[in-house]
Amino acid sequence: MKKYELFVKKWYENLEEGKITAVKCNECGTVEFPPVYVCRDCSGTDMEWIEISGNAKILDIMDVKYMSSSISVSEMQGSTGGTSNGVSKEDSRPAVIQLEEGPMLNTRIYGVNSTNKEELWEKLPLDCKAFIVQKDGFKTVGFMYEGEEE
Numbered sequence: 001m002k003k004y005e006l007f008v009k010k011w012y013e014n015l016e017e018g019k020i021t022a023v024k025c026n027e028c029g030t031v032e033f034p035p036v037y038v039c040r041d042c043s044g045t046d047m048e049w050i051e052i053s054g055n056a057k058i059l060d061i062m063d064v065k066y067m068s069s070s071i072s073v074s075e076m077q078g079s080t081g082g083t084s085n086g087v088s089k090e091d092s093r094p095a096v097i098q099l100e101e102g103p104m105l106n107t108r109i110y111g112v113n114s115t116n117k118e119e120l121w122e123k124l125p126l127d128c129k130a131f132i133v134q135k136d137g138f139k140t141v142g143f144m145y146e147g148e149e150e
């Protein structure tokens with residue numbers, strides 16, 4: 001098995017054990033998520049597995065600017081008809097987040113939908129939290145906006 005595949009395998013094995021992990025470069029201290037086996041900052045290969053806190057910030061919600069116009073168009077056109085928006089698909093949006101440990105990534109953020117995304121976008125950055133998503137036969141990591149303290 002290739003080194004990269006071993007790395008990916010280890011990440012999934014950690015998830016099976018309930019651990020969300022990243023790697024930390026022992027040469028420069030950079031944390032990489034998703035894990036990479038060569039540090040993108042210094043090209044070092046001395047990478048150590050660390051368990052992350054799961055705390056993260058939403059920096060951007062990707063489709064707010066584009067979608068706001070097209071949604072109002074489709075709402076006008078679709079005013080006579082039904083539920084064309086898939087419900088489950090609307091439970092998450094593409095976003096840019098930053099982990100407490102430093103890495104930034106493009107991912108989907110759950111708890112943000114077409115109803116609240118513009119309101120939330122105005123308030124960025126907002127806290128979110130990593131969680132383990134059970135997919136068909138494997139686990140992966142999702143990020144959830146859990147709302148604000150009222």
Ligand SMILES: [Zn+2]
Nearest residue numbers: 025028039042
């Ligand atoms: Zn490094």
